[in-house]
Amino acid sequence: MVHVPLRRSPLVDQAADLLRARITAGEWPVGTRLPGETTLARDLGVGRSTVREAVRALAGAGLLESRQGSGVYVLALEPVTSWDVKLRQASVADVFEVRTLLEVEAARLAATRRDDADLAVLESALAARKAAASADDPAFVDADIALHTAVVAAAHNPVLTGLFHTFVPRLRAGLLDLLRMVPLREETPDHGHTGHAALVKAIRARDDDLAAHVMHEEVQRTLALVRSARTRPGDGA
Incomplete structure (x- = not known):
């Protein structure tokens, strides 16, 4: 899969959108752990802090869950609607x-x-x-x-x-x-x-x-x- 660096701003929103697309496409099945911040930052062409904020946004949407000392895991393939x-x-x-x-x-x-x-x-x-x-x-x-x-x-x-x-x-x-x-x-x-x-x-x-x-x-x-x-x-x- 080709990873295209993000050029438009805000970078956090773009990083979240691209991560969301990869999740919903099934690149990381439910229950699997995402690559580390360093790897994702390199793939997306952004800094680790941007990745961290993007992950936090997707966690708020119910797609991801951060587990202390373990990593970030996929909870769902589609955002949770309230x-x-x-x-x-x-x-x-x-x-x-x-x-x-x-x-x-x-x-x-x-x-x-x-x-x-x-x-x-x-x-x-x-x-x-x-x-x-x-x-x-x-x-x-x-x-x-x-x-x-x-x-x-x-x-x-x-x-x-x-x-x-x-x-x-x-x-x-x-x-x-x-x-x-x-x-x-x-x-x-x-x-x-x-x-x-x-x-x-x-x-x-x-x-x-x-x-x-x-x-x-x-x-x-x-x-x-x-x-x-x-x-x-x-x-x-």
């Missing part, structure tokens, strides 16, 4: 598919683990969602998400709760887009109230199978609307 970036780039349908997985199990757990305090929050959130029928779309969506958040919280699983919270911004944006494309609230301003009331009732009764079923039906119904809206002419499908 979870927040992935969510922002994901389609609404993809988010709702994963939402189904999370919330169905959350509803099942909530029905078995809820306590009196959880029930009070759920009843209050259900009433607030009903009251938001007279509000604008953003307020209604916020009330809807608050109820779903209460269901997840009643599952008493901090990992599940934290994961759901990462979905909320993308979820909120997706629901607002849906309401702009499909006027669901024109005929029924409190759209979905019957299903949500049934969900809270199932959780109150500790009927985990029914709670999971109702949640599955509710989220799948919304997912179907999302898919339908995205395939309509003029809706940016």
Whole structure:
């Protein structure tokens, strides 16, 4: 392989780009150790300090790992994309598919683990969602998400709760887009109230199978609307 010295600046960025290209091309498989700084500096036509900074940049991207006393090793062939970036780039349908997985199990757990305090929050959130029928779309969506958040919280699983919270911004944006494309609230301003009331009732009764079923039906119904809206002419499908 011919190694072309770098001529443009900034040298660190160029060195990182060239190292990244060689890594993604498979020159150094995952788990292997990179050549030493002196060798890389000679190959790239830069100083050792530039190589050191380039390696640090690629380590931050998740491609490399520096192990004290051992060297620099390849961790991945492609940069690691942050979870927040992935969510922002994901389609609404993809988010709702994963939402189904999370919330169905959350509803099942909530029905078995809820306590009196959880029930009070759920009843209050259900009433607030009903009251938001007279509000604008953003307020209604916020009330809807608050109820779903209460269901997840009643599952008493901090990992599940934290994961759901990462979905909320993308979820909120997706629901607002849906309401702009499909006027669901024109005929029924409190759209979905019957299903949500049934969900809270199932959780109150500790009927985990029914709670999971109702949640599955509710989220799948919304997912179907999302898919339908995205395939309509003029809706940016």
